[in-house]
Amino acid sequence: MPIKLSPSHKQVDRATKKVTVVHEYxxxxxxxxxxxxxxxxSTKPKVRQKIKNELVRRGGVVFRWASKLNIxxxxxV
Numbered sequence: 001m002p003i004k005l006s007p008s009h010k011q012v013d014r015a016t017k018k019v020t021v022v023h024e025y026x027x028x029x030x031x032x033x034x035x036x037x038x039x040x041x042s043t044k045p046k047v048r049q050k051i052k053n054e055l056v057r058r059g060g061v062v063f064r065w066a067s068k069l070n071i072x073x074x075x076x077v
Contacts (some may be wrong), residue, residue, distance in 0.1 A: 002027055003050055005037075026054045031061070 006024040026034070037043055038051045055061040
């Protein structure tokens with residue numbers, strides 16, 4: 001099964017009253033949307049890990065651990 005970013009929801013067409021189910025799969029989102037969601041502070045750790053796995057699977061995105069000392073050096077320069 002594909003990995004979901006958020007729960008599925010029902011969408012109702014007001015003109016025809018037809019109900020369709022909308023699935024939020026990670027594979028359907030753009031890379032920029034995933035990066036924006038990953039960097040958001042309100043994103044839960046479980047969802048962040050799902051996003052990170054998808055970005056690594058697609059390639060082109062590299063995650064590196066930065067120590068606190070390196071971050072402070074970058075801010076002062």
